[in-house]
Amino acid sequence: MAIYDEENNRLSIKLVYYGPAQSGKTTNLMRLHDILRTDLKGEIMMMETTNDRTLFFDLLPLGFKAPSELLIKFKLYTVPGQVVHDSTRKAVLSRADGVVFVADSRRTQSVNNGESFANLENNAARVGIDFDRLPLVVQFNKRDLTNILSEEEVMQCWQAAPWPVMFCSALDGCGVVETFNALLAQVYDSLDEEFGFQQNHGLSRNDFVRQSIGDGAA
Numbered sequence: 107m108a109i110y111d112e113e114n115n116r117l118s119i120k121l122v123y124y125g126p127a128q129s130g131k132t133t134n135l136m137r138l139h140d141i142l143r144t145d146l147k148g149e150i151m152m153m154e155t156t157n158d159r160t161l162f163f164d165l166l167p168l169g170f171k172a173p174s175e176l177l178i179k180f181k182l183y184t185v186p187g188q189v190v191h192d193s194t195r196k197a198v199l200s201r202a203d204g205v206v207f208v209a210d211s212r213r214t215q216s217v218n219n220g221e222s223f224a225n226l227e228n229n230a231a232r233v234g235i236d237f238d239r240l241p242l243v244v245q246f247n248k249r250d251l252t253n254i255l256s257e258e259e260v261m262q263c264w265q266a267a268p269w270p271v272m273f274c275s276a277l278d279g280c281g282v283v284e285t286f287n288a289l290l291a292q293v294y295d296s297l298d299e300e301f302g303f304q305q306n307h308g309l310s311r312n313d314f315v316r317q318s319i320g321d322g323a324a
Contacts, residue, residue: 114177121183130210131208136150172308199230204290205240205243207244213253245271245274250277270292294315
């Protein structure tokens with residue numbers, strides 16, 4: 107979970123993009139990396155696996171300090187989508203403070219989406235994450251393609267779910283920041299109980315979200 111470095115007064119938060127192979131997890135992170143201001147991000151790093159890859163980068167808003175001088179640092183990761191890399195997925199998911207589940211909007215991918223979401227829930231339990239309390243956003247990506255589920259069809263299936271459902275075309279950046287914002291809001295609520303963002307650091311949810319992305323973008 108979130109790691110507090112008392113010596114440097116720094117809080118490191120881990121966020122993971124999870125989902126089936128080719129759903130657009132990597133594209134989400136690459137677009138987010140493109141959108142954020144240069145001084146707010148580290149370099150993209152990649153860990154290659156056979157026929158797949160894990161991508162991650164540090165997001166360090168150097169000017170993002172709470173009134174208490176607490177420095178907030180984010181580490182963003184994707185997981186490899188292929189089933190053969192399940193051990194890597196567990197390792198990346200471990201100690202995550204929030205997850206974006208990236209689903210593929212194409213009708214032909216509904217089964218893969220369902221299996222991958224079940225895998226997320228199972229792996230969360232295996233690495234000691236309380237899935238019921240995990241900050242989570244479900245994103246239906248690839249809205250720019252044809253033969254996709256309509257928003258009405260998606261919401262009919264997910265209306266009883268407790269998580270925000272977002273729609274995105276990560277290839278052109280549409281919905282990427284909005285998805286990230288939705289996750290940040292949940293992460294704030296989840297960590298506020300432990301770290302007292304508002305009470306101890308004078309940091310509201312709106313300021314947490316806004317400053318995390320540098321007021322939006324480049």
